[in-house]
Amino acid sequence: MKLLNYTTKYFAAILLFALLLFTVIFYFQMLDEIYDSLDDGLENQKILVINRAKKDPSVFNKTSFKDGYYTIHPTTYSEIKNVKDSYRDTLMYMLNEKDYEPVRLLESAFRQDGKYYKLKVITSMVEEDDLIEDLLYSILWLYIGLVAGVLFLNNWVLKRLWRPFYSLLNNLKNFNIEKEQSIELENTNIEEFKLLNLQVEKLLQKSIDSFKAQKQFIENASHELQTPLAISINKLELLAEKEELSSNNMTLLASVLENLERMTRLNHALLLLSKIDNKQFVEEENLNIVQLVTQIANDFSDFANHKNIEISISSDDTIQKYMNKDLAIILFTNLIKNAIIHTSLNSIITIKIHNQKVSIENESETSKLDDQQLFSRFYKVNPHKSSTGLGLAISKAIADKYELELIYIYDRYHIFIVNFQ
Incomplete structure (x- = not known):
């Protein structure tokens, strides 16, 4: 009201x-x-x-x-x-x-x-x-x-008096900090509205400055962390190519390489989460979700075949959504990859697209997962050396960004559902 x-x-x-x-x-x-x-x-x-x-x-x-x-x-x-x-x-x-x-x-x-x-x-x-x-x-x-008379007064006289306030609300509603844009404040002779405009302008400027600083920090952190990691991995790989290393040294070297690569993936994942939280993915387009999911499933077909896993896709619906394409790919890549990694050998992963929902089902030897912790950062069901524990957390962050519902259900199968309704 x-x-x-x-x-x-x-x-x-x-x-x-x-x-x-x-x-x-x-x-x-x-x-x-x-x-x-x-x-x-x-x-x-x-x-x-x-x-x-x-x-x-x-x-x-x-x-x-x-x-x-x-x-x-x-x-x-x-x-x-x-x-x-x-x-x-x-x-x-x-x-x-x-x-x-x-x-x-x-x-x-x-x-x-x-x-x-x-x-x-x-x-x-x-x-x-x-x-x-x-x-x-x-x-x-x-x-x-x-x-x-009061209604007339409100809708004619008072509405004109409150126009600067409603103009400010409309500008704030359309304000997008990712675009680093300023808002135009309407001139007014009312002292309270002048004070409100001044305080809002100061608050927005502080928010923009903080956003810029945080964005700069993420970019710097990405560069400063990735560069030494990449250099270390390259030098270790060159060292591993030398024939004079003993088998024990090769084992130790492989372990170091594996941990550095895991650290690289972890760094990528954390930076991605930070960018999602800070809404740095501005570019959006109208995506055909069915086509996107089908393409991702096809890309994983070789990986699935290697584990004797079949990926079955059925669709009787059309889903269109305005969102960042890279984030959409990451969302479904994480879910499908998670299903392949944790499913039983010689089984089927079923992807159903129906009623504006995309569901991914897989068998697994594990029982029902803890749905209270499932989408938390660093949560792992089965500790795996290559897992960062951030895949589902990233998927949940992307779903929340676009107001999508990401649901987990267990009914003999582990089922993840992305609801576009």
Whole structure:
């Protein structure tokens, strides 16, 4: 959810609560004012009736509300000595409405010519249910209008104010440190956005500098390590060609050569992992994965035949993926080579391409592998002199780089699956 909509959601909820609270308070205050006004009117009507009774004796004949808005009934002093003016709500049948409607009633008493009379005066009042309904509709339309106003404010005024922020987000989203590009920051008069742009610019510059330094270190390390290793191997190979070496010395020399070559492979693998982690493989193209896997399997056919292993490929799908071709080759080379090395002699390695997945199955004398450690660096199932323990770790790093799922399953066969979905 966007920031503007997020704030609008909370503002709408707070506004609704505030309006409901205001409506309740306003309703009771309005009723209080209405009752005060009605009671003042009834008080005035009472005074008018009493004054008229002093001049017109026919007023005392009004004993029913059918004759008007008041009634007068004779009474005794004992009945009214404690009577005070009282107001209450009641219902009365209205001829015009043909129904009972709420009225306000004043009950009082007065004395005239030595006689005592009980007086009742009525007046029509507002129906509370109609009042509540009208008030709720008014508040509802007010709430809708306020929310619409807030949405307009957010999408027109505030959106323009937040434009530098969204521009910065878009630039950061498209930023690629591998290309060592800078981002264009939008000019703004808002102090907070100026500060944000300044800090982001400093942070990106530090990241670019660190990336350059790390990239330079990897390149230097590759050169500084590979050169002496290559020289040492070449000199040892020249030494091995001399006939005067004894068999024991030749054995020792072969052991040294083997360890140096292993160290060379290890150096290559570690540098490759570093380059993958630092995203130094920028060039990408749309690869035909089926064709690529088939070509790699064919390249390994001689190696597999040497161990009496057959590689079977079946495909009923087409997989296209934008990725670096070298990394794609390394990914499937490691998986297929791993299957050949660890599979049983005189067996079959099955490669299936189906439902946007590439699965590589092989038999092996080993049981299920530890899938928690399988893709860790330097993890080895069967220690092998030529193995660096980095092949599967490199494959996992490549899969993660392109958001591919690399899965290991054991079901009598060891199965590695690359999911392109």
